[in-house]
Amino acid sequence: MSRSAKIRLFVDAPLGAGQCVGLTGPQAHYLFAVMRLAEGARVALFNGRDGEWQAEVTTVHRNRGEVRCTQASAALSLPPDLWLLFAPLKKTRTDFIVEKATELGVRRILPVGTDFTNAERLRRDRLQAHAVEAAEQCGATFVPEVADLTPLRRALEGWDPARRILWCDEGLAGFVPEGADAPPAAAQEGQAPAIPDGPALGAPDGPGPWAILIGPEGGFSPPERARIAALPFVHPVRLGPRILRADTAAVAALTWWQITHGDWSAP
Amino acid sequence: MSRSAKIRLFVDAPLGAGQCVGLTGPQAHYLFAVMRLAEGARVALFNGRDGEWQAEVTTVHRNRGEVRCTQASAALSLPPDLWLLFAPLKKTRTDFIVEKATELGVRRILPVGTDFTNAERLRRDRLQAHAVEAAEQCGATFVPEVADLTPLRRALEGWDPARRILWCDEGLAGFVPEGADAPPAAAQEGQAPAIPDGPALGAPDGPGPWAILIGPEGGFSPPERARIAALPFVHPVRLGPRILRADTAAVAALTWWQITHGDWSAP
Incomplete structure (x- = not known):
């Protein structure tokens, strides 16, 4: 050749x-x-x-x-059938998440607006161009679609229950408010995670489509958390014992999913 | 309280x-x-x-x-005994690696100079301040030490063989030359990885100290790769089937190690 x-x-x-x-x-x-x-x-x-x-x-x-x-x-090489739902952060960190998700392998990227999301609008075309550039640089033959910013509530209302959601909640992963002047103290009393006991990294097995849901700066609101936790296709996950920023949590969750459910174990 | x-x-x-x-x-x-x-x-x-x-x-x-x-x-909460060795990239991406390593949990961060490393000098104090800031924001009680930029060869000469090295090589992980105008094509013929067959994500078990080694823009030079591969305490790892940038590889490798060898499975 x-x-x-x-x-x-x-x-x-x-x-x-x-x-x-x-x-x-x-x-x-x-x-x-x-x-x-x-x-x-x-x-x-x-x-x-x-x-x-x-x-x-x-x-x-x-x-x-x-x-x-x-x-x-x-040949066309499709990543596993994984979507990433994330609440937009500041520009640099949002760009970062799109770049990393493209590299790590997702089919679709859905920015979602939550109760505590600051970004009211998002340049979808700019983020899509970022995904294209990441794919060009990384030798990918597939480019994930970046969807328009959608309210999380609406995204979840029409959700196909066959697509399970790996929910990385600040109650578990301990998200850091991005750019916060006064970061939260380590001991956050009164913020007990509403998470069942069990192995931190355990998750339901079985094939099928998945999505990862990463929270915004400041986490989810209590009504939001209750609504998400009640959905039968949602599986909460704890990303280790330390507090992670939202963008770190996105990369860590994508890595974790690829290892346990994706194609990282392929030879 | x-x-x-x-x-x-x-x-x-x-x-x-x-x-x-x-x-x-x-x-x-x-x-x-x-x-x-x-x-x-x-x-x-x-x-x-x-x-x-x-x-x-x-x-x-x-x-x-x-x-x-x-x-x-x-109480003081020490991360597992993990070091990160990485070849400095552009400023933003180097800062990013230090921030993410602090969040994900390492004891020590060692910038290493390789044959293809562009950075000839590094503001160690600036990177250390970055680690402090990440720890402040993330509620950590420990701050990893950022060491001075050291030639990789010298770092490996005095290496304690009890500290195993998880080696993320571009022949495995497929590093993208950072900021490259002309990114490499997907099919890189003539770049056969010098990696033994086996499960991509398998790694030696057992406790003990570890380090992760991430390559520079453009990967390791052939003599460097041969030297690293010959070291008995080095364990190559493949970070999935897609090509990752060096900074993505750092975060993915840290996540992977924490899941398989670190403290992410602690309740």
């Missing part, structure tokens, strides 16, 4: 042997102005559906160009 | 019943100018050795003040 292309691009076009793809805008600028690719140069393309394809530059203009798929270099 | 203080400070002074602690500099400014604490106000203190103590403000001046320990509010 020939050497693979070093540049990897996500495109929203069908890919297949002989398929031509026109490139414009920032991608064309990057390839032809920044990287100065000429005709005959090679790039790798993926679209989230057709795997990865090697492609050859066939036409170059200043602001646009065309590439033609020559051969498949990787 | 009375309500705990909301403000939590790391101090480098002995703590115990009746012990007085003088506060100056940024801490005094924060408490007395920003938060406007008056005499009688309460704060929580920890020093990484004596647990957490509730303290009462006894004297207030503009730029300094004194607090007196009243009662212990948490």
Whole structure:
């Protein structure tokens, strides 16, 4: 086999042997102005559906160009059927969560608004671009869809009960209010976790779709917690004995799920 | 018991019943100018050795003040005997690794210089301050020591063989060169990992001290990899089937170790 292309691009076009793809805008600028690719140069393309394809530059203009798929270099590799629900944090930490979720492998990312969520709006397109960039950098052939910010209550009302939810609650994981001037003291009396006893890391076995739910800065409100805890498809989990920030909890929970329920044990 | 203080400070002074602690500099400014604490106000203190103590403000001046320990509010809680060795990345991602390692629980953080490490110098004091801040925010009573940047070769020469090393190699975890303009293609032919077959997540059991070793941008050099692989106390690990950035790999490896070897299964 020939050497693979070093540049990897996500495109929203069908890919297949002989398929031509026109490139414009920032991608064309990057390839032809920044990287100065000429005709005959090679790039790798993926679209989230057709795997990865090697492609050859066939036409170059200043602001646009065309590439033609020559051969498949990787099949589509779907991550396990896992969704991530998280309450948006500050910009940097929200971006971080989207990047890490894409790398660690999820199918869908759902920002949810909770009683204590500060972000009232979210640039969905910006977060989706972040997921695309993470996939480009990490050699992924799939890009998770980033959904619009949805109120948690509404997301849970229409929830398919077959998709179990791994609930990382501040009562368990001890979330730190992000950017808090006055962080909570270690001993938080009067904040008894409403969690059944049992092995901290135990979780129901069995295949099927899952979602991870990470709380906002400041945790869930008491009515929210009661509502979540009452749902039969929700499984609370404790992420170790130490208090974690919400973004740390997201990465730790994704890792934990991939190890126990996902594809990390595959050879 | 009375309500705990909301403000939590790391101090480098002995703590115990009746012990007085003088506060100056940024801490005094924060408490007395920003938060406007008056005499009688309460704060929580920890020093990484004596647990957490509730303290009462006894004297207030503009730029300094004194607090007196009243009662212990948490015993010293040491994380498991785990070190993190990592090759420094860009500033934000290096800061991120120190913050996350502190939250997830390590005893010591050792930045190591490798053949492909870009950072030639590192502000150790700045990173140590990051670890302190993470501990303050997360209710920890212990702060990991951040060591000076040390060449990996030297760190391994004097290594205590009783401390096993969980080696997260780019040949396994597939590190993404951080900030790379041209990310590597998914199919990296000619980069066969020098890793024995076996369960991806298997690791030697048994108690004892451990360290996690995370590679730099661009991975380890071939001579480096050969040298590391030959060490009898080194155990390579594969962090799932997808390619992870170095900072993601650090958090995932810390999580994985805490679950399999650390204290995350404690009730």
